[in-house]
Amino acid sequence: MAPLAVAPGVTHWPGYLDAAEQVSLVDELREIARQAPFFTPRMPKTGKPFSVKMTNCGALGWVSDESGYRYQPDHPETGAPWPAMPARLLRAWEELAAYPHPPQACLINFYEPTARMGLHQDRDEQDFSAPVLSLSLGDTAVFRIGGTVRGGRTISLKLASGDALAFGGEARLAYHGIDRILAGSSSLLPQAGRINLTLRRVTKPSG
Numbered sequence: 685m686a687p688l689a690v691a692p693g694v695t696h697w698p699g700y701l702d703a704a705e706q707v708s709l710v711d712e713l714r715e716i717a718r719q720a721p722f723f724t725p726r727m728p729k730t731g732k733p734f735s736v737k738m739t740n741c742g743a744l745g746w747v748s749d750e751s752g753y754r755y756q757p758d759h760p761e762t763g764a765p766w767p768a769m770p771a772r773l774l775r776a777w778e779e780l781a782a783y784p785h786p787p788q789a790c791l792i793n794f795y796e797p798t799a800r801m802g803l804h805q806d807r808d809e810q811d812f813s814a815p816v817l818s819l820s821l822g823d824t825a826v827f828r829i830g831g832t833v834r835g836g837r838t839i840s841l842k843l844a845s846g847d848a849l850a851f852g853g854e855a856r857l858a859y860h861g862i863d864r865i866l867a868g869s870s871s872l873l874p875q876a877g878r879i880n881l882t883l884r885r886v887t888k889p890s891g
């Protein structure tokens with residue numbers, strides 16, 4: 685399907701992954717989660733747990749705990765390096781990111797039907813010239829995105845299983861979050877819930 689221009693810098697590709705690609709990606713993610721189990725991130729300082737569970741694949745993974753948000757090359761609980769990024773994710777980046785260097789991190793979020801994510805900016809990367817590319821699997825989410833200042837106007841759109849969304853350029857630091865998950869809207873996953881993959885470039889490419 686043709687991409688939809690949601691707002692300047694925000695592009696939505698409904699149904700980017702077909703049904704068979706979604707199934708095989710879930711299989712690959714199951715193997716990744718065996719090697720790098722989902723963990724519950726905690727808020728900096730307060731240690732309050734997030735409602736989403738996370739893991740990562742790729743050279744770097746995003747983690748959050750009492751000492752802050754950061755990228756690191758190893759799992760915070762097992763100490764093992766993150767598993768490699770599946771080829772289909774690297775291809776999604778090549779096809780959609782319009783950025784000449786590969787992604788370094790893929791954050792894997794699992795949302796139970798009651799989980800949500802408050803409005804925030806993705807700003808722990810050194811390179812904001814690459815977009816953030818997100819892929820959705822499982823139950824549909826109500827996603828919200830606004831401008832680069834907190835408290836401004838926002839719009840919401842539904843992200844269904846197989847959808848891709850990129851925010852870059854003037855939207856790279858846009859506030860965004862997940863209002864809610866529409867439990868039972870997809871039968872891709874064995875349980876209700878949603879997986880979101882966010883691919884990111886972390887460091888500035890050298891040379």
Ligand code: SIN
Pocket residue numbers: 793801818825827843860861862880882
């Ligand atoms: C995120 O901002 O990390 C996740 C967004 C999403 O779940 O679509």
Ligand code: FE2
Pocket residue numbers: 804805806860
């Ligand atoms: Fe984010």
